[in-house]
Amino acid sequence: MTAPLKAQSFADLKPLRRTLQEQAALQAERERLRREAEQRARAERHLFQDAVGAVQPLKGQHERHWPAPVPPEPLPVQRQLDEARVLHESLSDEFDVSTLLDVDDQLSFRRTGMGPDVTRRLRAGQWSIQRQLDLHGLRVDEAREALGQFIRLAHRTGLRCVRVVHGKGLGSPGKTPVLKGRVQGWLVQKKEVLAFVQARPADGGAGALVVLLAPSPRRI
Known part of the structure; x- marks a missing residue:
């Protein structure tokens, strides 16, 4: 101051x-x-x-503007049905496939109603291999899921002949194949599979199976 x-x-x-x-x-x-x-x-x-000037509140409910309700998204019914079918068709590890295999040195399989010429022609390579699934390095549960999806998709897309590589088990404890017997049991449970045989040496030999699929009723 x-x-x-x-x-x-x-x-x-x-x-x-x-x-x-x-x-x-x-x-x-x-x-x-x-x-x-x-x-x-x-x-x-x-x-x-100051910009809009004087305003008055709405007097009644009928004077309000209500936006049109947004319709709910359509339910993916077909996808839900497919997922439910997959769960219903889940593959069992306890399935005994030995009684369904042909007793030969390669233990081939053909579904009831299929003649022996089917496995003979399949072994001879008369169907061209169109797709392959390699299960090397997968755990049992991973291999089971991968095989189920592979067979289902291959059938839906109209493929007839595919190869599944399960390995010879040389890297497994005791050098016994872990997946070979399981893959055979899983394939027998798939209704899309008509037959399978051990692959020819050039196609994987004892470490792979050549699988014949039923014709697809529709193509996507």
């Missing part, structure tokens, strides 16, 4: 008067800036109201 000024003589009045005028002008400028700041703050608070 500025200390009050005292005039010692008439000669000191002129500087004193000038100082008082400067202080009054400074105070007036501060007041002007304060009022402008308040006006700007009010304008910001009432910006929307």
Whole structure:
């Protein structure tokens, strides 16, 4: 705070008067800036109201505008049916396939009603292999799921002859094939499979099966 000024003589009045005028002008400028700041703050608070003008609330429910309801998305019925069918057709690891295999050195399989010429022609390579599934490195549960999906998709897309590589088991404990017997049991449980034989040496030999699929009723 500025200390009050005292005039010692008439000669000191002129500087004193000038100082008082400067202080009054400074105070007036501060007041002007304060009022402008308040006006700007009010304008910001009432910006929307000043822009649209006076408004009135709606009087009744009937005067409101309700947007049309959004229809629910269609249910994927076919996908749900397919998934339910897959669960119903889940492959069992306890299935005994030995009684269904032909007793020969390669333990081939043909479904009831299929003649022996089917496996003979399949072994001779009269059907071209159109797709292959390699199960190397998969756990049993992974291999089972992969095989089920592979056979189902191959049949739906109209493939007739595929190869499934299960390995010879040389890297397994005791050097016994872990997947070979399971793959045979899983294939027998798939209604899409008509027959299978051990692959020819050039196609994988004892480490693979050549599978004949039933004709697909529809192509996708």
